[in-house]
Amino acid sequence: MFKPCIFLVAVLAACPLAEAQIFQRELGDFDLKLGTTPSRSMAQGLVKPTSPGGDSFHGGLDLSHDSGLYFGQFSPNMGLSSANNLEIDSYVGFKHPFDQTLGYEVGLIHYSYPKLSPLNSQEFYGGLNLLGNRFGVSFSNDPDRQDSTLFADLGGTQPFGIGVSMKYTTHQLGTPVSVEGGAIRAFSDWSLQFSRAWMGVDLNLIYSDSSLSGGDCSAYSGHNSQCDGLLTLKAARSFY
Incomplete structure (x- = not known):
């Protein structure tokens, strides 16, 4: 199919x-x-x-x-x-x-x-859709890990024309990852995004982070592109 x-x-x-x-x-x-x-x-x-x-x-x-x-x-x-x-x-x-x-x-x-x-x-x-705002939860149970996610998209509210979306995930590893001083069995990560259209350009400000830091980041395998705190500004424009 x-x-x-x-x-x-x-x-x-x-x-x-x-x-x-x-x-x-x-x-x-x-x-x-x-x-x-x-x-x-x-x-x-x-x-x-x-x-x-x-x-x-x-x-x-x-x-x-x-x-x-x-x-x-x-x-x-x-x-x-x-x-x-x-x-x-x-x-x-x-x-x-x-x-x-x-x-x-x-x-x-x-x-x-x-x-x-x-x-x-x-x-x-x-999840639920309330006045155009989406609130949801997800769960995955794979052989080597379990992931649980809470997310919200406040697209129906947009104060000052700014869209807000959030995501928080906990990760439970089936096989602990060895790090200096011990092993990582679980960790969490999250992200917060602000978006707004401006003169035909879609502007997005994204902050992401996780519960790991320093040498423990060698065990990171979450949703974010980076283990430590990261602030990203993205601008995109449609050509047609």
Whole structure:
């Protein structure tokens, strides 16, 4: 079922200038979206637009039904550089609004690395959409580790036109990692992002950090691109 999806991901990834672009079309009772950023869903809080240190070629698709069922696929890293491997994130879920202000969503994401199959993993997620703000939780239980994530996207509030999103994750390692003075069995990391559109440019200020520091960072394998505190300013502009 996913082979055609993988092909479409590759087509989108060939358009590096299509930053944050989405193509949308109705197919009967289905709504098809192709884009260079994850589609609007609870999965958007978990699927990363780009991998840490990865190349800029990424994209995917999302197909949703009027009943609330949806599925899709996104590649945050096409693995075009020798330092990174192809990653394909496939998800399926169901979302249902109670009214215009409240709804819920549940689903499953499969993280696939075709060249590194032992690293494949699954993640369950669920959450609420309240007045356009998304609050969610996810849990993954892999053979070598367990990860639990809380995330929030205050896109429905945006004070002063500034979007705010947060993520906090705890990581429990199946095999402790030896470090100087002992071993690391668990750690946590978090990130806080502020975003705002300004004169056609998407500005993002991101702060990330973890519970590890110094020599203990050799055991870090979390969501952030760096173990220690990192402040990043990103600016992106769509060319069409």
